Amino acid sequence: MIAPKALREKLTAPRALVEVGAALYGAPLAGSTTAWIAHLEAHDDDTLRAVLQRARHDGARRVAYGGPPGNYLVSGVETSETELAAWLVSRGFSPVSSHVDLIVATGACASYDDVSRLTGDGAGVCAWFEAHFASAWAMEAARAHGHHGVFVARSAEGELFGAACHSGNNAHAGTFGPIGVLPDARGTGLGRRLAETVLADLAARGHTTARVPWVDGATARFYRSFGSVLREETRVMYGLDLDEGA
Ligand SMILES: CC(C)(COP(=O)(O)OP(=O)(O)OC[C@H]1O[C@@H](n2cnc3c(N)ncnc32)[C@H](O)[C@@H]1OP(=O)(O)O)[C@@H](O)C(=O)NCCC(=O)NCCS
Structure with missing residues (x-):
């Protein structure tokens, strides 16, 4: 049911x-x-x-x-x-x-100044997910934006180079994702700051845990590097x- x-x-x-x-x-x-x-x-x-x-x-x-x-x-x-x-x-x-779904604790996550909540029209971020990642991620970003759950990182010129979301699926359950950082911007901690900001926003909404679904073995290491993974469901x-x- x-x-x-x-x-x-x-x-x-x-x-x-x-x-x-x-x-x-x-x-x-x-x-x-x-x-x-x-x-x-x-x-x-x-x-x-x-x-x-x-x-x-x-x-x-x-x-x-x-x-x-x-x-x-x-x-x-x-x-x-x-x-x-x-x-x-x-x-x-x-x-x-x-694959694994990770259940992570949200409580210890911080928000970061170079990451901001997306306001206004969400079409640009959805098109960015579609162009650089997957069309399913664009759909999830659209729904996440409806819950004010999209966070972005932009260059000084306003160019988008990273975004992360929550509530793009199963919003009631505190669901993380999608997240993407453009290849040139990877490896500098931006992915972690985006993910933490998203998890901190879920914590502020009363979700003590979040589900990070559909994670492959290698990417699980990314989440473990900063988050407290409470459970892994295969x-x-x-x-x-x-x-x-x-
Ligand atoms: C996953 C992703 C968002 C990480 O972004 P990033 O800005 O490179 O990540 P960070 O620089 O914040 O890395 C934080 C830590 O995670 C590790 N890490 C980053 N990406 C990783 C990956 N794909 N696999 C394993 N470990 C990874 C880093 O080595 C770093 O560890 P350290 O602190 O011990 O050095 C980025 O690689 C990406 O957009 N990948 C393609 C989309 C994707 O796979 N999204 C996740 C779907 S579940």
């Missing part, structure tokens, strides 16, 4: 999902043939059938469980969710990739090829 507040966010643009029975479903975006299951309870075969039918109708060749990036409820199946994992596998899904993305599937 998804809490009403969380569900409202998932059903809202950008990257709005739809309810298919008891599942939350994301149709393939233009140019993609992957459909997404953002939520589905184990053993709900009727709903799974309806989702796969809908995905085929939408032209999908593949269905992913977890995500979609840009508007996810969970980033994947946690390794402790063995019943869900076994059910997915028994229905033809297989593990595709794994999460797995599952995929089903519709040509082969149930």
Whole structure:
């Protein structure tokens, strides 16, 4: 059961999902043939059938469980969710990739003067994320800006060279991300100052912890270098090829 507040966010643009029975479903975006299951309870075969039918109708060749990036409820199946994992596998899904979600403490994080909250129009920062990082990050930045959760670093001339956000997904849960620093500006501590400022803002809003989702093994070192990581959840993305599937 998804809490009403969380569900409202998932059903809202950008990257709005739809309810298919008891599942939350994301149709393939233009140019993609992957459909997404953002939520589905184990053993709900009727709903799974309806989702796969809908995905085929939408032209999908593949269905992913977890995500979609840009508007996810969970980033994947946690390794402790063995019943869900076994059910997915028994229905033809297989593990595709794994990553970690970090649960970090926000309390000891500081704010920095060279990082400021984005005010006014958010279109420029979204375009910057799209151009330099990923279109899903642009969607998340747009939603984060709606929560006044985007922080930026600019040169004296006003050129944007780093940005970090919170509340771009699952705002009620204190979710970090996305974060990006342009290659020429990396390695000088800017990423840390951006991330800390974002976490400090979450702390000021009453979130004692934040979730940093979808982190790969190498990047986890970045967060550990300044933050207090309380827990690491290993999460797995599952995929089903519709040509082969149930
Ligand atoms: C991750 C990123 C924001 C870091 O920005 P940065 O300004 O280079 O980071 P900092 O200079 O503040 O580095 C802080 C620490 O993290 C380490 N670190 C930085 N980037 C790292 C990475 N990609 N992997 C592992 N460690 C990293 C640094 O070595 C430094 O450690 P130290 O204090 O022990 O020297 C930047 O590399 C980036 O934009 N990467 C591409 C986008 C991305 O991966 N975003 C995160 C998705 S979860």
